[in-house]
Amino acid sequence: MIVFVSEGLGNRSFDVPAEPVEVDQKGCMYLPHVIGLQAQQKIRIVNSDSTTHNIHAVPINNREWNKAQPAGTTLEETFAREEIAIPVKCNVHPWMRSYIAVFKHPFFSVTGADGHFDLHNLPPGEYTVEAWHEKLGTMKQTITVAAGEAKTVDFVFKARAIEKPFPDVICCTEIVSGLASVVRDSASYLGRNSAGTRLNAAKHPQ
Ligand SMILES: [Cu+2]
Numbered sequence: 001m002i003v004f005v006s007e008g009l010g011n012r013s014f015d016v017p018a019e020p021v022e023v024d025q026k027g028c029m030y031l032p033h034v035i036g037l038q039a040q041q042k043i044r045i046v047n048s049d050s051t052t053h054n055i056h057a058v059p060i061n062n063r064e065w066n067k068a069q070p071a072g073t074t075l076e077e078t079f080a081r082e083e084i085a086i087p088v089k090c091n092v093h094p095w096m097r098s099y100i101a102v103f104k105h106p107f108f109s110v111t112g113a114d115g116h117f118d119l120h121n122l123p124p125g126e127y128t129v130e131a132w133h134e135k136l137g138t139m140k141q142t143i144t145v146a147a148g149e150a151k152t153v154d155f156v157f158k159a160r161a162i163e164k165p166f167p168d169v170i171c172c173t174e175i176v177s178g179l180a181s182v183v184r185d186s187a188s189y190l191g192r193n194s195a196g197t198r199l200n201a202a203k204h205p206q
Pocket residue numbers: 028052053054090091092093096
């Protein structure tokens with residue numbers, strides 16, 4: 001989940017960090033799964049796997065890119081405009097999916113496993129703070145912060161029942177059944193989300 005300021009910054013402009021944001025392809029998954037960065041900030045895409053990936057960003061408000069990436073190589077890309085969030089897929093491994101959220105300011109935070117986020121150094125003012133989740137949608141709140149003030153904002157999403165948990169993973173482990181690590185990694189990934197799916201994934205030959 002990403003929490004970010006969606007309104008209230010006016011026409012302020014912000015420096016673009018020189019440091020790239022990194023995403024790795026490891027065990028045929030994107031790590032991390034959700035990435036936040038600023039427009040024009042570099043994203044460094046690493047392929048730690050011993051297989052070729054084809055990273056394919058499918059934006060609505062930015063230039064689409066689609067690149068084959070041999071094992072062990074790194075490439076860099078950017079997005080020019082704000083867009084929350086851009087789906088990224090691999091044309092070789094259809095279950096691979098990540099989301100890249102592009103902002104025109106630095107006031108965003110990808111939540112950790114505990115759901116915690118921090119938005120530091122906001123100028124005093126009134127803001128709309130928005131939380132985005134790939135499956136649960138968005139929620140908004142308005143906050144006002146004074147100079148030097150810290151505020152706490154909570155977003156509570158109601159989890160919907162997932163009818164078909166990760167169907168892509170189930171069908172696609174068959175396509176790459178030669179890659180045992182893929183199946184195992186998928187199983188552990190699924191295990192964190194659905195015990196029932198772990199059972200399905202574990203049925204695949206390793
Ligand atoms: Cu791939």
